[in-house]
Amino acid sequence: MARVKIKRRRVSIPPKATLAILTALSILLMILSFTTDLIPNILGNIAGYTFQPFKEGLTDVSTYIGGRAEDMRKVQEVLSENSALKAQVDELSQKNDMLIEDRFELIELRELFELNEEYSGYDKIGARIIGKDPGNWYSVFIIDKGKNDGIKDGMNVIAGSGLVGIVTKTGDTWAQVRSIIDDDSNVSGRMLNTSDNLIVYGSLESMENGTIEFGQLSDPDDEVNVGDKIVTSNISDRYLPGIAIGFISSIKKDPNNLTKSGTLTPSVDFEHIDIVLVITQMKEEPGLP
Amino acid sequence: MRRLIELFAIFTAFLLQTTLFQHMSFAGIVPNMMIIVTCVCGLMSGKNDGMMTGFICGLLMDIFYGDILGFNALVFLYIGYVNGSVNRLFYPDDIKLPLIFISLSDLSYLFITYLLRFVLRARFNIGYYFLNVMLPELVYTFVITLILYLPISRISLKLGGFERESE
Numbered sequence: 489m490a491r492v493k494i495k496r497r498r499v500s501i502p503p504k505a506t507l508a509i510l511t512a513l514s515i516l517l518m519i520l521s522f523t524t525d526l527i528p529n530i531l532g533n534i535a536g537y538t539f540q541p542f543k544e545g546l547t548d549v550s551t552y553i554g555g556r557a558e559d560m561r562k563v564q565e566v567l568s569e570n571s572a573l574k575a576q577v578d579e580l581s582q583k584n585d586m587l588i589e590d591r592f593e594l595i596e597l598r599e600l601f602e603l604n605e606e607y608s609g610y611d612k613i614g615a616r617i618i619g620k621d622p623g624n625w626y627s628v629f630i631i632d633k634g635k636n637d638g639i640k641d642g643m644n645v646i647a648g649s650g651l652v653g654i655v656t657k658t659g660d661t662w663a664q665v666r667s668i669i670d671d672d673s674n675v676s677g678r679m680l681n682t683s684d685n686l687i688v689y690g691s692l693e694s695m696e697n698g699t700i701e702f703g704q705l706s707d708p709d710d711e712v713n714v715g716d717k718i719v720t721s722n723i724s725d726r727y728l729p730g731i732a733i734g735f736i737s738s739i740k741k742d743p744n745n746l747t748k749s750g751t752l753t754p755s756v757d758f759e760h761i762d763i764v765l766v767i768t769q770m771k772e773e774p775g776l777p
Numbered sequence: 778m779r780r781l782i783e784l785f786a787i788f789t790a791f792l793l794q795t796t797l798f799q800h801m802s803f804a805g806i807v808p809n810m811m812i813i814v815t816c817v818c819g820l821m822s823g824k825n826d827g828m829m830t831g832f833i834c835g836l837l838m839d840i841f842y843g844d845i846l847g848f849n850a851l852v853f854l855y856i857g858y859v860n861g862s863v864n865r866l867f868y869p870d871d872i873k874l875p876l877i878f879i880s881l882s883d884l885s886y887l888f889i890t891y892l893l894r895f896v897l898r899a900r901f902n903i904g905y906y907f908l909n910v911m912l913p914e915l916v917y918t919f920v921i922t923l924i925l926y927l928p929i930s931r932i933s934l935k936l937g938g939f940e941r942e943s944e
Contacts, residue, residue, distance in 0.1 A: 501825065503823070503825050503828065503861065506824070507824070507828060507854070507855075507858050510829075510854050511851065511854065513832075513850075514848075514850045516847070517839075517847030517850065518845055518846065518847040518848060518851075520846070521844075521846035521847065527846070528846050531836070535841065539792065542788075542792050543792060543796055546792055546793075546797060547796055550796065618796070619795035619799075619841065621795075622791070622794045622807070622809075622811060622838055622842060623807075623809070623842075624805070624807060624910050624913075625890055625891075625894065625895075625910065628842050630795070630841055630842070656844065662841075671895070672898075692906070692910070693905055693909075696909065
């Protein structure tokens with residue numbers, strides 16, 4: 489304790505003044521972020537260039553450490569497995585022939601499957617997730633591609649074959665993606681089998697069970713069942729049509745007796761995504777700039 | 778020199794928070810490092826430093842992850858100010874005051890976020906949000922403070938990070 493020197497600052501701005509100035513600055517920023525994109529863009533780029541290398545590095549380090557530990561453990565297993573595997577090779581090469589046959593069949597079936605054909609034609613850019621939302625309220629993440637790679641606000645993001653979210657903010661080298669499970673997210677969807685429209689809401693509350701919510705489905709003839717597939721709707725002004733969102737896991741009638749709501753399981757495993765695809769083609773709406 | 782240490786602390790906390798800590802989450806909940814940094818800076822060096830740290834922390838969160846620029850900055854600014862104003866009661870070796878103030882700050886941050894960003898969108902189930910988001914984050918932040926506080930305060934004391942605010 490005795491070593492602690494109590495210094496006195498020579499010149500200092502009174503704290504109340506700093507408080508007033510910074511409060512005014514924050515409110516100004518809020519107003520600006522509602523009215524113009526300029527200030528957020530400048531700040532975003534400055535911060536992006538500062539943090540990007542470190543974020544990528546740290547993500548690499550975490551992955552590397554995880555990978556090395558895995559390697560050490562695996563060497564032992566691999567040695568013992570090697571002899572057993574050799575015996576399997578003969579058996580498998582025979583099976584392989586059968587699988588090649590199956591594969592051609594699969595290609596044929598895919599061609600029949602209208603949905604897949606629809607979005608394998610879009611141009612996509614692969615991107616890596618390099619950071620996640622610091623708080624616990626939202627499901628927003630940062631990817632390592634930005635304006636310089638041709639990413640724009642409003643582009644759809646998919647992983648595997650399902651919808652992940654939408655690009656909501658871009659810097660030169662990074663972009664912010666709001667996932668469909670985020671509490672703030674609304675997606676206009678369509679039942680694949682009956683073509684009825686509905687709205688898919690992200691929900692913090694039901695995400696605990698691995699589901700999100702949907703509502704405003706009009707289904708007077710009870711044709712929609714648990715397990716039916718939901719895709720993005722063609723009347724959405726932000727999402728391209730026909731991208732898989734998920735499967736219905738529960739459904740109930742609303743108190744108004746006209747519409748139905750319930751929960752759905754997303755096609756994408758949001759706990760374990762690290763690579764996403766950004767579709768560079770955007771939904772074009774007449775009248776929108 | 779003190780300013781440099783504070784900047785370094787913000788930088789490190791933000792990076793760890795958004796990368797490494799996301800891998801260490803329990804049931805999807807991560808501790809709030811940004812609150813810890815803001816509170817510790819405020820408690821150790823007074824209102825001005827607390828405010829600056831809070832403002833920068835909040836702004837960083839807004840730039841990368843928020844949608845309204847300046848919202849978190851404003852909340853963190855006031856958290857820094859409040860913590861800075863108890864600077865005179867603070868002794869570096871005493872862990873009780875930081876624990877109390879970090880928890881209170883985190884709780885008020887969570888409540889403000891809930892009130893302004895969720896209640897306004899008609900998400901009224903406060904019991905659920907309290908038990909599943911606020912309480913776990915609070916407990917996790919409390920535990921992290923308990924573990925990290927003494928090493929951090931020792932180091933910053935050595936580097937001259939502690940300052941009693943003058944009247």
